[in-house]
Amino acid sequence: MAGDASKVLSNDVLWGGGRSPFSISYGKMMMWFFLVSDALTFSGLLVAYGFTRHSTTEAWPIGEEVFRALPFLNGNFPLIYVALMTAILIFSSVTMVLAVEAGHRMDKKGVIKWLFLTVIGGAFFVGSQAWEWSHFIHGGGGYITTTTGAKYWVHNDAHDTHDPTAHDSFHLVPAAAGHYLIAEEGAHHLDKAASMKIWDDRVAYIDGANMDRNEYGPTQYANFFFFITGFHGFHVFSGVIINLIVLIMVIKGVFHRRGHYEMVEKAGLYWHFVDLVWVFVFTFFYLL
Amino acid sequence: MERDDIIEYSLDSHHSEEVGRKMRRTIWMVTALLAVITTVEVALGAYWKEWMPHSWNMVKWTFVVLTLVKATYIVMTFMHLGDERRNIRAIILLPYGLFILYLLFVAIWEANYLRWLWEMFL
Numbered sequence: 155m156a157g158d159a160s161k162v163l164s165n166d167v168l169w170g171g172g173r174s175p176f177s178i179s180y181g182k183m184m185m186w187f188f189l190v191s192d193a194l195t196f197s198g199l200l201v202a203y204g205f206t207r208h209s210t211t212e213a214w215p216i217g218e219e220v221f222r223a224l225p226f227l228n229g230n231f232p233l234i235y236v237a238l239m240t241a242i243l244i245f246s247s248v249t250m251v252l253a254v255e256a257g258h259r260m261d262k263k264g265v266i267k268w269l270f271l272t273v274i275g276g277a278f279f280v281g282s283q284a285w286e287w288s289h290f291i292h293g294g295g296g297y298i299t300t301t302t303g304a305k306y307w308v309h310n311d312a313h314d315t316h317d318p319t320a321h322d323s324f325h326l327v328p329a330a331a332g333h334y335l336i337a338e339e340g341a342h343h344l345d346k347a348a349s350m351k352i353w354d355d356r357v358a359y360i361d362g363a364n365m366d367r368n369e370y371g372p373t374q375y376a377n378f379f380f381f382i383t384g385f386h387g388f389h390v391f392s393g394v395i396i397n398l399i400v401l402i403m404v405i406k407g408v409f410h411r412r413g414h415y416e417m418v419e420k421a422g423l424y425w426h427f428v429d430l431v432w433v434f435v436f437t438f439f440y441l442l
Numbered sequence: 443m444e445r446d447d448i449i450e451y452s453l454d455s456h457h458s459e460e461v462g463r464k465m466r467r468t469i470w471m472v473t474a475l476l477a478v479i480t481t482v483e484v485a486l487g488a489y490w491k492e493w494m495p496h497s498w499n500m501v502k503w504t505f506v507v508l509t510l511v512k513a514t515y516i517v518m519t520f521m522h523l524g525d526e527r528r529n530i531r532a533i534i535l536l537p538y539g540l541f542i543l544y545l546l547f548v549a550i551w552e553a554n555y556l557r558w559l560w561e562m563f564l
Contacts, residue, residue, distance in 0.1 A: 198545075259459060414455040
């Protein structure tokens with residue numbers, strides 16, 4: 155690790171001037187340069203999100219109201235699922251750094267164990283993101299707008315958004331102004347007859363999310379969600395593939411014969427970076 | 443395919459059992475810290491507003507600070523940038539930091555002005 159300036163380095167490591175100014179290998183330095191450029195891309199996306207959010211005059215959705223569902227469970231769990239995803243990714247980052255540490259001791263078994271756990275954690279994260287996308291796209295029930303510009307949430311016990319009026323439990327709830335995803339405390343639920351009357355006069359029925367419109371808020375909100383988490387998810391997916399390839403090479407003993415496990419370190423840098431990006435996405439997209 | 447035009451070398455990619463034990467302890471300490479910070483963030487995000495509805499701005503800045511703390515630990519410990527030489531640390535962090543701070547300032551400033559315009563004239 156420590157790049158000690160007074161340390162004697164072997165000749166094939168030195169640069170043309172007879173020194174190794176950074177005392178870091180070529181591969182690691184190039185990985186760092188790539189990560190800086192990638193970090194600029196992600197920062198650009200998040201800054202664009204901030205720009206849109208600060209310049210919009212519409213009410214902007216709040217993370218803990220949009221993301222409050224868990225698979226297989228009914229109820230209100232604000233941000234718990236996203237926190238779980240964050241925990242999975244941080245955990246897989248920890249197993250990665252432990253794999254790198256094992257590699258420094260030439261402990262092949264240790265590297266295999268920790269790198270395998272890293273791949274599993276990454277796969278779990280990608281799967282979680284798929285569920286979150288699906289939930290986001292399908293939505294919670296949606297809303298209708300009327301000719302007077304009023305807005306009503308659509309409810310039915312079956313969470314049916316194709317034909318919500320087909321259920322006896324179908325009813326509408328008038329939406330509160332401002333931020334609006336959860337009905338106001340004690341909001342008046344209209345009975346089915348009254349709901350049907352408003353339903354028949356609806357101007358638009360908006361449920362779930364697509365690139366044009368979504369039930370959560372401004373169009374750009376869903377677009378940024380798709381682009382930022384999608385771009386990050388693709389990074390995680392690539393990271394899982396890279397880690398898998400490195401794992402296979404470790405099992406085949408390629409790095410043991412080479413005498414060092416620096417490839418694990420380079421893949422690790424990329425993997426930690428993916429985790430780092432998620433820390434920022436988590437704060438700036440979900441929390442703020 | 444093996445390439446012979448690349449000199450395959452590594453620097454500082456070995457350490458002893460002793461150093462390894464110390465490193466593992468640091469890794470688990472940082473893990474605990476990151477877990478605690480994330481838990482605190484979620485609790486603040488989900489419940490703070492109900493407890494104290496008027497201090498949301500302060501919570502937002504707490505989030506930003508906690509995120510930067512997390513990022514510092516990930517970069518310095520997990521990515522071992524804290525163990526590299528000072529000049530490599532500088533050429534990675536300084537240009538990026540300068541550019542992003544400037545971009546943030548410009549974007550947020552302009553966005554606020556734009557919203558002001560729309561609210562005034564639309």
